Amino acid sequence: MTYRWFVLLLAALFLAACGGGGAPSISTIEVSPATASKQVGQTQQFTAVAKDAGGNVISGVTFTWSSSDTAVATVNNSGLATAVAAGTATITATAGGKSGSATFTVTNPPPPTIETIEVSPPTASKQVGQTQQFTAVAKDAGGNVISGVTFTWSSSDTAVATVNNSGLATAVAVGTATITATAGGKSGSATFTVTPIPTYTVGGEVRYLNGSGLVLALGSQTKTISSNGSFTFDTPVPNGTYSVSVQTQPTNPSQNCTVTPSSVTVSGANVTNLVVECSPYTKWLASNATDIGNAITTDASGNVIVAGLSKEVLGDEVGTLALAFPDVVVAKYAPNGSRLWVKQFTVGDPGTPGSAESQAKGVATDAAGNIYVVGSAYVASSNAFKGFILKLSPAGAKLASVKLDEGTPNVENGLTSVAVVGSDVYVGGYTAGTVPGDSGTNAGGEDAALYKYNTSLALQWARRFGSTGSDRITSVAVDASGAVYAAGFAGGALPSKTHLGDTDAFVVKYDNAGTQQWLEQFGTPFGDGANAVAVQGSDVYVAGYVTGAYETGFSYNGGTDLFVTKFSSSGTETWRRQYSPADPAQINPYGMVADASGNVYIVGDVNVSVDGTATHAGAKDVFILQYLADGSVGWARQQGSAQDEIALAVTLRGSDLYLTGWSKGALDGYTNQGEEDIFVLKYGTDGSQK
16 A cells, blocks of 8 residues: 555545535424414414434424415414414425324304394484484493394394395385394394375465356366355365366356466475456346446455345345345455455435435445445435435444435435545545535536545535436545545536537546536537546536537437547547447447556446447447547447447446446346346456456
8 A cells, every 4th residue: 555545544434524515404394283273363373393214303494484375364474473364284394305283273262242233213203204314332241342244134024114134114104113123042123113104285375266066176186166266176186296276167157267387396395376267257146136346446446346226135234234225235256256245334324216316326435445335315204305324344343434415305306426545535436416515506417516525524514506307416536635626517508608409418537625626518409418527637528418510520319429538637638439339329328447558548338339240139238348549449349148238337447347236138048137237247357358
């Protein structure tokens, strides 16, 4: 052996003696605990040990950790596993190409114990048909909210309210039900009150109803209406839109009624604005004897007042008044056409001689609604007719009265018309004697007489004028200054005037103090007279009748013609017109009124077609004739039956004309009650009947 090989051998022996070689080899890895179980959300610490083939633990080994199902459990680099969801995952530790594992079971935590259930809202109220959402919360003994609880919902009375699986309650009928949520053997409840669906009344006003049997419909319900004024359908209705209509039109007399609006929307409030208007407006005041409407006016509230005579007991006076002779009648109608009252007054005395009758001839109102009625009545102690004035309250109670020259026997006087301005009451008529403060003597027959009273019926002054014939004031009117205009007829020459023949028409103006301003006497050589006077601004209109040629160029061919003449307030004639619908014909004007434009409306009776186109119904028909401010004819209307009808007076309220008079027939389909019946007709200033 050489020296070289000997050195190499020594070196090898040296290395072997020093223990030289690599790291120990990992044979197995043990993970502990080998199995573990946790609830979701909890953690488990796993540890790993590496061993060599001899089972010796190898220290200093770094492991890599993993989970077979991270949806069930996750594990970090230190072997700390977190339970994520129920299930099983294998937790594995890996090092040196070897691995070991443990089984990690994840379970859900046991459900918490429900101690209480709260339902909200605890009380609720809904109308029938509405819904209410209830919610429930479960809590444990510590008052902590338990999530994920499924509740069972129920109602104590399903006839009142039902509830679905989500706690939505439906109001079925009026009442109270308990809504209950149940889970885990516990329950909570709320009180659910069901109220009726709110309903509202629907109604309004009926105007101008005269007939019977009017039936209105609101949706499917109906209501029979028997009078003018306010009405309400019997059954209130819930919110919604409803049609409104006239189901049955009235009869006896027949009318056509309309309702406005034709549909209504109910929205949380009563409806009161329905208006039912029936046409024609025509009103009747009748007994089985003679009833005549001589005068008509309106008050500041739009009420219509009619005055005249009746030979029998009427309306409100039935059972309270026994009439054995003609007497005064006054009736008042509301703007909607309903009769407010009718009063009869015993002004005259029994034993009225001949065919003369006690009656009202004129009517007017003051600003307070008091009513002034004038006329003539037989006074037995004087054996003569005497003029009278009645002052009535707005309710028809007699406040004061005056009889003219009551103590003078065998001397007749009468009042035919009345006008009121402010606190002044002007009345016109006639006297066969003299007037208070008059030192003269009667000019002959009857003289025209004009009186001024205050509203307490204290006489302020009286004036008389006349001719040797019979003279009467038939109409009076006042202007804004308090000047009074009177028109009538004269049977002879009035002071400083010329008598044209038979009877003439006249118009006279007095100032407020009773001083005569001017007097005009006019007409034809035949029988003429003025029956009406009206004032508009500075214009004065006089209407009446003539029986000869009055208007220049007018061809008179007999009969009775109508005239209207326009004067200025100073007495200057502006124009004159004569009207005859046919030759010969009888057209008799009795009343006239002027509107704000200076148009005038004349009423009376006519025995032919008033304009050649209107239908002549009977012997005498009512007519209305409009003259425009320039003297041209605006329109003519005629109305009648197979019997006689006469319009004796007209008044104006806004654009509405009201006429009164009497009828012996079936005017507007009305059934006559016997003899003459009082009517009230309504027309518009455009000529339309209302």
